[in-house]
Each structure stands twice: as structure tokens, then as C-alpha cells.
Amino acid sequence: MTDFAATKAMFNLPEGVLYLDGNSLGPLPKSAGDRVQTMMRDEWGELLITGWNKAGWMGMPTGLGDRIGRLIGAEAGSVVVGDTLSIKVYQAVASALELNPDRKVVLSDNGNFPSDLYMADGLLRSLGPDYELRVVDPKTVADHITEDIAVLMLTEVDYRTGRMHDMKALTELAHANGVVTVWDLAHSAGAIPVDLAGCNADFAVGCTYKYLNGGPGAPAFIYVAPRLAANVRPALSGWLGHESPFAFDLDYRPGTGIERMRVGTPPVIQMAALSSAMDIWDMADMADVRAKSIGLTELFIDRVEATCPELKLASPRNPVQRGSQISFRFEEGYAAMQALIARGVIGDFRAPDIMRFGFTPLYIDEKDVMQAADTLTNIMNNKLWDTPEYKIRQRVT
Amino acid sequence: MTDFAATKAMFNLPEGVLYLDGNSLGPLPKSAGDRVQTMMRDEWGELLITGWNKAGWMGMPTGLGDRIGRLIGAEAGSVVVGDTLSIKVYQAVASALELNPDRKVVLSDNGNFPSDLYMADGLLRSLGPDYELRVVDPKTVADHITEDIAVLMLTEVDYRTGRMHDMKALTELAHANGVVTVWDLAHSAGAIPVDLAGCNADFAVGCTYKYLNGGPGAPAFIYVAPRLAANVRPALSGWLGHESPFAFDLDYRPGTGIERMRVGTPPVIQMAALSSAMDIWDMADMADVRAKSIGLTELFIDRVEATCPELKLASPRNPVQRGSQISFRFEEGYAAMQALIARGVIGDFRAPDIMRFGFTPLYIDEKDVMQAADTLTNIMNNKLWDTPEYKIRQRVT
Numbered sequence: 017m018t019d020f021a022a023t024k025a026m027f028n029l030p031e032g033v034l035y036l037d038g039n040s041l042g043p044l045p046k047s048a049g050d051r052v053q054t055m056m057r058d059e060w061g062e063l064l065i066t067g068w069n070k071a072g073w074m075g076m077p078t079g080l081g082d083r084i085g086r087l088i089g090a091e092a093g094s095v096v097v098g099d100t101l102s103i104k105v106y107q108a109v110a111s112a113l114e115l116n117p118d119r120k121v122v123l124s125d126n127g128n129f130p131s132d133l134y135m136a137d138g139l140l141r142s143l144g145p146d147y148e149l150r151v152v153d154p155k156t157v158a159d160h161i162t163e164d165i166a167v168l169m170l171t172e173v174d175y176r177t178g179r180m181h182d183m184k185a186l187t188e189l190a191h192a193n194g195v196v197t198v199w200d201l202a203h204s205a206g207a208i209p210v211d212l213a214g215c216n217a218d219f220a221v222g223c224t225y226k227y228l229n230g231g232p233g234a235p236a237f238i239y240v241a242p243r244l245a246a247n248v249r250p251a252l253s254g255w256l257g258h259e260s261p262f263a264f265d266l267d268y269r270p271g272t273g274i275e276r277m278r279v280g281t282p283p284v285i286q287m288a289a290l291s292s293a294m295d296i297w298d299m300a301d302m303a304d305v306r307a308k309s310i311g312l313t314e315l316f317i318d319r320v321e322a323t324c325p326e327l328k329l330a331s332p333r334n335p336v337q338r339g340s341q342i343s344f345r346f347e348e349g350y351a352a353m354q355a356l357i358a359r360g361v362i363g364d365f366r367a368p369d370i371m372r373f374g375f376t377p378l379y380i381d382e383k384d385v386m387q388a389a390d391t392l393t394n395i396m397n398n399k400l401w402d403t404p405e406y407k408i409r410q411r412v413t
Numbered sequence: 414m415t416d417f418a419a420t421k422a423m424f425n426l427p428e429g430v431l432y433l434d435g436n437s438l439g440p441l442p443k444s445a446g447d448r449v450q451t452m453m454r455d456e457w458g459e460l461l462i463t464g465w466n467k468a469g470w471m472g473m474p475t476g477l478g479d480r481i482g483r484l485i486g487a488e489a490g491s492v493v494v495g496d497t498l499s500i501k502v503y504q505a506v507a508s509a510l511e512l513n514p515d516r517k518v519v520l521s522d523n524g525n526f527p528s529d530l531y532m533a534d535g536l537l538r539s540l541g542p543d544y545e546l547r548v549v550d551p552k553t554v555a556d557h558i559t560e561d562i563a564v565l566m567l568t569e570v571d572y573r574t575g576r577m578h579d580m581k582a583l584t585e586l587a588h589a590n591g592v593v594t595v596w597d598l599a600h601s602a603g604a605i606p607v608d609l610a611g612c613n614a615d616f617a618v619g620c621t622y623k624y625l626n627g628g629p630g631a632p633a634f635i636y637v638a639p640r641l642a643a644n645v646r647p648a649l650s651g652w653l654g655h656e657s658p659f660a661f662d663l664d665y666r667p668g669t670g671i672e673r674m675r676v677g678t679p680p681v682i683q684m685a686a687l688s689s690a691m692d693i694w695d696m697a698d699m700a701d702v703r704a705k706s707i708g709l710t711e712l713f714i715d716r717v718e719a720t721c722p723e724l725k726l727a728s729p730r731n732p733v734q735r736g737s738q739i740s741f742r743f744e745e746g747y748a749a750m751q752a753l754i755a756r757g758v759i760g761d762f763r764a765p766d767i768m769r770f771g772f773t774p775l776y777i778d779e780k781d782v783m784q785a786a787d788t789l790t791n792i793m794n795n796k797l798w799d800t801p802e803y804k805i806r807q808r809v810t
Binding site: 033035037043048053057060062066073099100102130131134144225231232235253258262263264266268279282283284287289362366 | 427430432434440441447449450454458459461462464465470497498500511528534535539540541548622628629630631632647650660661676679681682684686754763764
């Protein structure tokens with residue numbers, strides 16, 4: 017049984033803040049600052065270039081990959097860390113297309129995270145006018161899995177509403193139609209139990225700065241099914257994916273298994289921070305995390321719906337159909353979220369009208385949820401959002 | 414006049430070590446550990462998601478880009494930091510090809526860093542059989558710049574020998590033949606004065622963990638000439654290169670100027686370390702760095718050649734034709750480098766027979782160079798390399 021009091025104690029949670037935005041950027045593990053400081057002083061500072069071997073930097077991408085792999089049902093040696101999620105989406109889709117050379121269509125849905133669509137669109141444009149990115153409504157994805165589709169590229173959990181696709185059923189349907197699958201786990205890894213091996217998934221990608229708490233700009237990860245890895249010709253064929261990077265051959269030969277999905281020099285300092293976060297994740301069982309997550313989200317919905325009739329639930333009501341976040345629609349949602357943030361309850365807003373709250377059992381408990389719901393009720397019932405200060409939208413960039 | 418005693422005092426240089434491998438991984442700036450610790454504790458820890466605005470994380474890629482830009486003769490607002498160098502090579506070459514749609518050949522040379530060739534080859538393979546990566550001898554590049562070439566992709570300073578291409582002359586010749594240029598500055602930025610604007614360069618890329626001292630896995634940078642930026646359709650079109658990333662539109666619209674070359678979420682912790690290194694670089698004038706670098710390399714060549722006849726200079730003898738490193742060929746170079754490292758002189762070995770020494774004026778001075786030369790002389794004259802222990806080659810991965 018996961019000891020959630022112990023995991024909560026391992027995070028830095030600012031006084032007076034209820035943080036329901038761990039699905040955007042997870043909080044700081046208390047050990048991460050010292051871990052990074054020590055790595056910089058003792059490894060970079062003293063070992064210098066020899067740190068790549070002596071401090072094991074070179075093995076970190078696969079070592080961290082295996083620790084993430086446990087949370088997403090991946091086989092050992094099938095996940096590697098590196099780059100950003102956008103880059104890993106590109107790499108996965110381009111590599112998947114090469115496995116299906118006679119087909120030209122990538123199928124996705126309009127609930128996918130925009131950067132996934134941008135990256136795929138850019139890739140397909142470069143491949144020529146025969147290629148097509150087909151974007152359909154999430155509800156109709158199954159109907160569009162046909163024998164002209166090369167790659168099915170979906171984000172399992174919708175970033176706005178938390179709505180979940182059925183990974184197992186859609187992957188089965190895809191395979192029955194000769195389609196290669198790419199699953200984006202940005203809102204799945206650390207949020208819900210994922211069973212990549214059990215679903216027979218082909219490629220998967222995700223980020224580590226949300227539920228996994230790796231810190232701002234933490235690297236992404238990529239999964240390739242072991243049955244495919246030896247046949248994948250990796251797109252973005254960089255030197256650290258080469259069979260023998262330090263031979264400096266002029267010709268590329270892909271490395272063994274998942275190693276071939278590495279590209280350039282991995283971000284060692286970011287990986288040191290991520291390893292602190294994974295120390296906490298190593299204490300967690302995803303079944304426990306899921307059970308607690310459902311309890312927290314049900315509690316939040318119940319209390320908010322009972323007291324705030326203006327807020328309309330945008331997430332699926334059935335907990336098995338959603339991830340670990342709850343979203344409500346409200347026309348003045350931007351202002352209401354500013355009012356919440358001003359009172360120490362941090363969620364976020366997604367245009368045009370979505371107020372989004374992430375529930376992260378490692379450091380959020382029932383008391384937090386009740387307090388957040390009470391603050392929201394106070395704001396809604398007393399129209400505390402209705403001030404000019406909260407209504408002026410700030411550009412984020 | 415750059416105060417090199419002051420810059421040297423700002424680096425952590427381990428006792429008993431003479432570090433001539435700053436061209437692989439620069440040493441730790443003394444301020445970097447605290448800077449990163451503070452960023453993690455006060456910004457990530459306390460500001461959480463609001464750090465993107467309140468701590469200015471979102472602006473770091475262009476802010477650091479401008480500081481690097483000063484060292485490479487780039488216009489303000491023409492450099493952005495992110496990803497790895499391999500990814501930036503891909504992005505630059507793919508974007509350059511789009512500017513020259515009627516041509517199918519990328520010209521490079523066999524002195525280029527292998528990952529650049531791997532990335533370009535992977536890109537061209539994906540574009541189809543009409544595309545060609547033409548790899549020629551570095552001496553003959555000018556002869557091969559013809560009107561069928563779309564993109565000229567060169568590393569300015571050879572990673573093994575330090576031999577330099579003439580960026581200005583080759584760019585002029587390229588433009589006269591309608592060729593778009595991509596310059597890799599991995600061994601140039603912080604090593605020699607670069608004048609991208611004065612050379613009329615089109616694209617340039619580089620890394621920040623070598624001469625720039627950004628730390629292991631520090632991010633790369635990319636330059637696009639301002640006259641081109643508005644017309645570049647960026648390959649790797651990620652959300653942070655979008656005109657309005659937080660509108661979450663389904664369609665990609667490139668951002669203004671260099672912003673469009675951003676891809677995914679930038680590595681904030683790595684960038685904090687890099688900013689410490691750039692504080693030191695802000696104190697340096699590249700003309701002073703170059704003058705001192707030439708003095709140090711000339712001194713090293715003179716002393717080694719006078720005492721070690723077995724070592725054959727692999728770098729150009731004329732200092733204006735080389736970067737800030739010196740390489741010698743020696744059949745037992747691997748063992749000799751191990752003998753040097755065992756005695757605290759850190760250089761590196763590049764197959765098959767190159768002993769490579771980087772000279773980094775910010776923290777290496779004449780006394781260091783004389784001492785390194787004396788140690789090498791002792792090893793060579795007494796055949797101290799000739800022990801089984803040094804001859805067993807260790808795999809670096």
C-alpha cells in the first residue's frame with residue numbers, strides 16, 4: 017500500500033497554497049535541490065568530462081526510462097528519456113510511418129494537444145502532397161480507422177477535459193486494419209495506470225514535468241514495443257542513437273533496441289532533478305494512485321456541483337472514462353481562475369472557457385480538496401470573480 | 414581588455430588537474446551551483462507554474478540567445494536556445510531546404526561531425542530517393558558548390574584537427590550559386606571570433622556545453638539571418654514556435670522572427686546553469702580571447718615539437734587556419750592520452766590516432782600550457798604510455 021503521507025512529506029508545498037496544477041508543472045521534490053547541487057559540484061565540477069562514464073551520465077536516459085516504464089506498463093529496456101515531447105512526437109510518428117510505407121494518412125483528433133498536430137502536420141508537409149493529417153472528432157476516431165491509415169496518433173487523456181480514449185480497444189482496432197499506433201501519455205504517465213505491453217501498443221511518448229514532477233523543462237520519454245525496436249529505422253538519427261557513437265563513423269547504424277531512439281547529448285542536470293522525483297515515484301503503486309485519484313475527483317465534483325450551479329462539468333462523469341483532472345466550463349472562467357489563484361488555489365484556464373484542476377495523490381489529499389472546493393464556492397456564490405482586475409487577460413508569453 | 418585572471422577565478426578547476434578538454438565539456442562556473450539551487454528553491458519551489466511568467470522562464474531562450482549572439486556576430490533577436498545540436502542541425506537543414514525547393518542536394522564534407530551527417534542523411538532519406546547528401550573532402554568543398562546544390566552544411570572548425578573553413582568566402586560562393594548555408598559552430602562559439610552578420614550567413618547552429626561552459630547536456634542554439642526569418646517555414650513546428658502558443662489553435666502559424674525556431678518546453682534548469690556561464694562570457698571580448706588562444710596554441714606546438722618527435726601535428730600550422738585546439742597524431746595516441754590523464758592532464762582521443770587538446774583562455778594560461786607540455790614530454794621520452802593498463806580501450810558508452 018502506497019504511503020501517501022510519506023510521499024506528500026517529500027514535496028516542497030508552499031505555505032498557503034493548494035496546488036491543483038500538478039498536471040501542468042509538478043512541484044519540487046525536497047531532495048531535488050541538493051541532488052542537483054551535488055551532481056554539479058561533485059560530478060560536473062570534479063569529474064569534468066569523465067562524468068559521462070564515472071558518474072554514469074551516459075546511462076541515465078535508459079535508467080530513468082525503465083523507472084518511468086514501470087508506471088506505464090512498459091517492458092524493461094523499452095523506454096528512453098530525452099528531448100522534448102514535441103520532438104518525441106515527431107520522432108515516433110516519422111518512425112511509425114516508415115513501418116507502413118504504402119500508406120500516407122496520419123489519423124488524429126481535435127482533442128489532441130495542438131503541438132502534436134503541429135509537429136505531425138510539419139512532418140507530413142515535408143514528405144509531400146500525398147501525405148495527409150486527418151483530424152476528426154474524438155468520439156468518431158474508431159469509425160475512421162480504415163485500411164488507408166498509416167498511423168493513429170492520439171493523446172490518451174484529453175488535456176482540457178480529462179476524457180480518456182480506450183487504448184486497448186483502439187490499438188486492437190488499429191492493428192486489425194494494419195495501422196501503427198502512437199500514444200501520447202502526457203496526461204497519463206503518473207496520472208492513471210497505463211498498460212502499454214498489455215495493450216500491445218507500438219509507440220508511446222510523454223513528458224516528465226507534469227505528474228512525474230521532473231521540473232520545468234524536464235525531458236520527454238519515448239517507448240517502442242520490443243517486438244518492433246529492431247526493425248525501427250529511427251527518424252532523427254543522432255549520434256547517441258548510433259550503434260557505436262564514439263567510433264565517429266561517417267555512416268549511421270542504429271543502436272540496439274530502444275537506444276536507437278536517443279538523438280543528441282542528454283540534459284544531465286535536468287535528469288538529476290528528475291531522478292529525485294522518480295525516487296518518490298518508486299514508492300508508489302499506480303493502482304493505489306488511481307484509487308485515491310478517483311476518490312479525490314469524485315469528492316471535488318460532488319462538492320462543487322452541490323454549491324456552484326453556474327459551473328458545468330466538462331469532464332466525463334464516469335470516473336473510468338477520465339484521467340486525473342476535473343474541468344468545469346464557465347463563461348467567466350478566466351476571471352474565476354484568477355480569483356482562485358489570488359486566494360491560493362492554483363488551477364489553470366484553457367481557452368475558451370475551461371477551468372482545469374489536476375488531482376495528484378502523491379501530495380494532494382481530501383482535506384486539500386475540500387478546502388479548494390470551499391474557496392471556489394465562496395468565489396462563485398459571492399461573485400468575487402467579477403472585478404476588472406481578474407478580467408484582464410495576461411499574455412503568457 | 415578582458416581580465417583573464419578574473420575569469421579564471423570564476424571557474425571551479427579541480428586541484429592537480431590541467432584541463433585541456435574544455436572543447437568537449439567546459440568546467441563548472443563557481444556561481445552555477447548556487448544559481449541553480451536558488452532557481453529550483455525560489456522559482457520552481459515557490460512560484461510553481463507561475464514561474465513561466467513571474468521568473469521569466471519563457472524569455473530565457475531568446476535572452477540567452479542574444480548573449481551568445483554577441484560572441485558570434487549575430488544581430489540582436491536572431492539566436493534562440495533550445496533542444497540539442499543534432500536537433501538544431503535537422504531543423505536548420507530542413508528549413509533551408511524549404512527555401513530552395515527546386516534543388517535536392519545537401520553538400521557537406523567528411524570532416525563534419527558525424528551526427529550532422531547522420532541527421533541530414535536521415536532527413537534526406539525521409540524526403541525521398543531524389544534527395545542526396547553529397548559528402549566531399551574538406552579541401553574540395555569550394556569546387557563542389559554548383560547550381561544543383563540546395564544547402565551547404567559545414568562545421569566551421571573540424572572537431573578532430575581544428576582546421577577552419579573560410580566562412581565568408583564559402584558563403585559568398587554559395588550565394589553566387591543560389592545555395593543556402595548552414596554553419597555548425599560547435600567548435601567556434603567561444604573559441605574564435607565569428608561574424609555571422611558580416612559573412613552574410615543564412616543559418617547557424619551550435620552547442621553550449623563546450624567552450625561556452627553551460628554544463629553536461631546544456632541546450633543548443635540556432636541562428637537565422639533576420640532577412641530570412643520572416644520567410645522561414647520552420648521544420649519541427651512545435652507549440653512554443655507558434656505565434657500564440659496559449660491560444661491552443663489547431664493550426665500552426667509561425668511566431669515572429671527567431672521565436673518560430675523554438676519547438677517544445679525549454680530546459681529551465683539547464684538554462685539557469687548556462688546563464689551563470691554567460692555571466693563570465695559577458696566579461697570577455699572575443700578579440701582578446703582569440704589573441705590569447707593563438708599565443709597558447711603556438712606555445713604548446715613549439716614545446717611539444719621540440720621535445721616529442723614521434724608526435725605529428727595534425728592541426729594547421731598557420732594559426733589563422735585553425736580554431737582553439739591542437740591535435741597530434743600518434744599511433745599509440747590512445748595509450749598516451751591515458752598516461753596523460755593519469756597524471757592530471759586531461760585531453761581527449763579521437764579515433765584512430767588523434768590526441769586532442771583544447772585551449773580555453775577564460776581559464777587556461779601560459780603556465781598551464783608549459784606544465785602540460787612538460788608532462789607530455791616526460792610520457793613520450795620515457796615511453797610511460799607503454800603499459801598494458803593504458804592500452805586497453807574502454808568503451809565510452
